[in-house]
Amino acid sequence: MDRYMRWVLKWPKVVLISFFVVTVLLGSGMLNLKFDTSIATFLPQQDIEYQYYNKVKEIYGDCDTFVILAVSHNNLWQYDVLNNINHLLMDLEEFEHYNPSQEQQRTDKLAQVLSAQAITADELLNFFNADPAFKRLLSRKLETIGIAAGPLSERVKQKLKTAAATAGELKSRQTIDEIVSPFTAKDITGEDDMLATIDLIEKGGNGLRIIPKTDQEIQEFISRMKRNPAFEKGIYSTDAKGNITDLGLIIRFKDMSDSDAIAREILEIAGSYKELNIIPQGQPIIYIWINNFMQNDLFMLVPLVMLVTIIIFFINFKSIRGVALPVMTLSMATIWILGLMGHMGAKITTIGISIPVLMIAIGSSYAIHILNQYYEDYDLITQEGKARGLRDSMSHISVTVLLAGVTTIFSFMTLATHPLEALREWGLFTSLGIVFAVFISATVIPAGLELMPHHADGARFSRRKQSKPSFVDRIIGVMSYLSIYHYKKVIAVVMVLVVVSVFGLLRLKVETELLQFFKKDNYIRTSATAVCEKFGGRWGFNVLIDSGQADGIKTSKYLNIISDFRTWLGSRENQDLCIGRTDAFPDVIKTMHMAMNNDDRSFFAIPDNNADITDYLEIYSDEDANSDGRVDHFEAYVDPQFQTCNVLTRLSQNGGEPLGTSALKNIFSRISEHLTQTLPPGYSFKISGHPALLIKSVDYIVSGQVQSLFFSLVVIGMVVLMLMKNLKAGLLSLIPMSVAVIANFGFMGWTGIRLDIATSTIAAITIGIGVDDTIHFLNTFRKFITNGDSLDLALEHTLQAAGKAIIFTSLALTFGFSVLLLSTFKPLIDFGLLMMLTMTATTIGALLLLPSVIKLINMGHVKEEAGVRKLPHRVQEMAVSP
């Protein structure tokens, strides 16, 4: 380290320029950063249930993850309104049916039109009058880009090209599997001994839908919708009088493992129809809103956190360098890690958003410790000469920072074993971030100090030590007094706190359903409630009932079992199951049966005769694009062998409250119990889908948390043991962190803050910061003990030397993170609150509990009388001074 510091201090300008260059190079990667709001990375991908979920998706499509657009208008039954809804649908269909040659023609034409020197937006759009869907896409993109009056600038042209190309690429993925709507639905009718397959909205010879214009045509359209009972709450919803108030566009997907892009496109399309009242809902939409919320608040509040932290730094250090160097360090560390993520193509997940926050917390801790050492050694540096003094001072503290960094890195690396990919990635990138933070702070700060004059600020800070004790000095005085004279009481109080926290821990609730975090009047909640009331639910799951044999579902017995099950799910006595709607294969047979019986509604039932079912399936001819043996329309409901039926079950809410994971667990348990009791021998069932995985991910969050905490503590203990070659030190290092973690969970339990994906990182952050403080304390303590101080004096000196930096960091970050309490987003408020608690807990752990335990076990092996003789006057003086 000494040799490295010599080199840094010899070439400070080269070092700083190099670091700035690296920052610029890595920082450019931030432009490539993408957010990934999809849930796949939060799901237990190695789990057998997850694999089954994927298998179900392969067979039935991604049918439990859908988006609903509830569309209404004050004058819904007007041609213009219906035509607008049709345009909305056509815009969505662009992402369902991909026509490569058409897209190529569009791209070529756009490039050609944009090559004109001066073209306004209107002129551009007029070139695409013959292609209204693409014209609307361009119009949307122009609105998103934001254009000024007059000709389009080159920048706008380029952005438009990119946006159109991105949309084209998205279309080519054909993520949308099917859009169920009143405009695309088909029905079978059988009045007057005829049998006809009808489109609810007929198509013309050109394949375009003929939107009803006259009152009579519109009434016929309404009648067609209402004729089939399966359509209610499926493609339309009604008011109490039975009048249709909303039309539903239900968008199903092929694979939503990467849902972000298509969900954002859907929102953009829906948002462009301002004249329609559209409520978008569904899990992919929720995740986007949550992330938008989080990102907006973070982009607004994180700089504010930094500002408050800087102010506290300035108040503490009263010097420009005391602010500039830590800020430079943590900014560089943040830019490096985010830039590297961008260059590597890694995406920022919901949890990854906390990385800048973590960099602020841990990065500033390293910087403050180094800077604090400089101020501590100020007089020494003055005496020895800047070159030698700075080298000695920086070499010593850099070793400490390195030790702290190594243990923190190891601690975060333990997340590599976490079963959830998002947490594994988070552990990896935060570890790398800490490597950067250590490297940058141990290099940039010494180099910066070398270039700055060794007077003025430093002298002022140094002089301050001689004058009246500061607030921080007083805190340290109290800590010293308590840990040296009342260490047993301290330990007793902490033990009581631990017991109280353990009881709180038992009350801790784990939650992965994020909707619960929003206030009731938040649009996310109100729209979810509205869609649940109108369409029976905003998300769902699959109940797969296996008949045990191929073609087993083509029997009256089986189909009646499915029908009875669906009736049970929706029955009044099972309202607490919160099943708002089910869709299943028997509806097809019931519809056919009704049509074969002159549209008599009493025949909307399963026929008694198996031969009728076979006949219906023979004559129900429709496209089977992938030739898997099922009509495309059946794919969400039956497997290719016609052995297993998928009951698509839509989840509503519980009295307007979103369902949490514990409620979901109860629902699945009730359904499982019912099916176990009622299914005949030979039949079996499985429940799959997104809610089922959320339940599973709860288990993994808990087990992963316990596992990573355990590994962290073991690794930290071993690292400290090896570094300090002292078993007691290894064990001691665990105490403050363990207490802080238990206090954190206890606080969460007592205050009702749930353990979720985001808050589950708090424990890791606690350990990360706690281990830094502990190592700084222990390393400094070792130095004083080695220098011949008695135990008490060594504790006092350690608290003065390391304690100041720890308290500075803690105060700065506690005030800094208090800014997050201003957020409107509850998870961020919780995060801020827990960070404040963590800062306080780790500070108390390192500065009060740790020295108390050292004192209790007499770690310094120094006789007490020797210590008593040397110390009391200053400690007592500080403790009693007002």
Add this chain to the structure above:
Amino acid sequence: MKRNSVFLCFVILFLSLPSFAQTQELTGREIMEKADALKQPDSAASKIIMEIYKGGGVEEKEFMLQMKQYDNDEDKALITFIRPTQIKLLTHSHKSVDDDQWLTLSSGKVKRIVSSGRDKPFVNSHFYFEDLTSVDIDEYEFKRIGEEKAVGEDCYKVEGIKQTDEKVYDKVAFFVRKSDYFVVRVDFFKDGAFHKFMENHQVKVIDGILTPHKIKMELADGKGKTELTLKGLKYNIAIDDATFNKDALR
């Protein structure tokens, strides 16, 4: 232009005539006119085995086909399923208006089918109802695009671009055997892409009529196919008109 029965096409998907020695190069239209002029039967009856290859499995269906041509250029056909169902499908094909179709379920219930949809598969096979109608050559603009081997035979390759919106396929490529103008293969293009192809195999002359005994319709991506095998085919036999009466379905 002559319009052929939906179900006649099972038996003779494309008509044949003895070949003529050509001294000058024929246009695409002329080649197709020769194919269209091939001899066809007045009536036919056959058992047909339909094997549908989908999703790694094969589903077998069996039905009897009876058809009769009438003087007014209309024809009637009755399909009687033997397995897996016992439905019957009666079709009266007309020259210039939509076909009339009736369906009888296994239970004996009869329904008139109003619209089947030309782009819909026939009993979940790879044949669309459109494929079961013969080609009215006025509905396409033909262009001879070369010569190519198909089903092991030297053929003219003629491309047909649809002239009416009602056709399911944008483009069709016919492989017409040079020796006798019998169509041995057809490539179908839909939504701008090669969609599927049909091949006629085991072509034999029955009562002077060129007749494929195995017809294969396969998807372009190879994901599935349907094969039709004709058993006990007879042409120009006496079939009572009452067979095609809708009241006889009950």
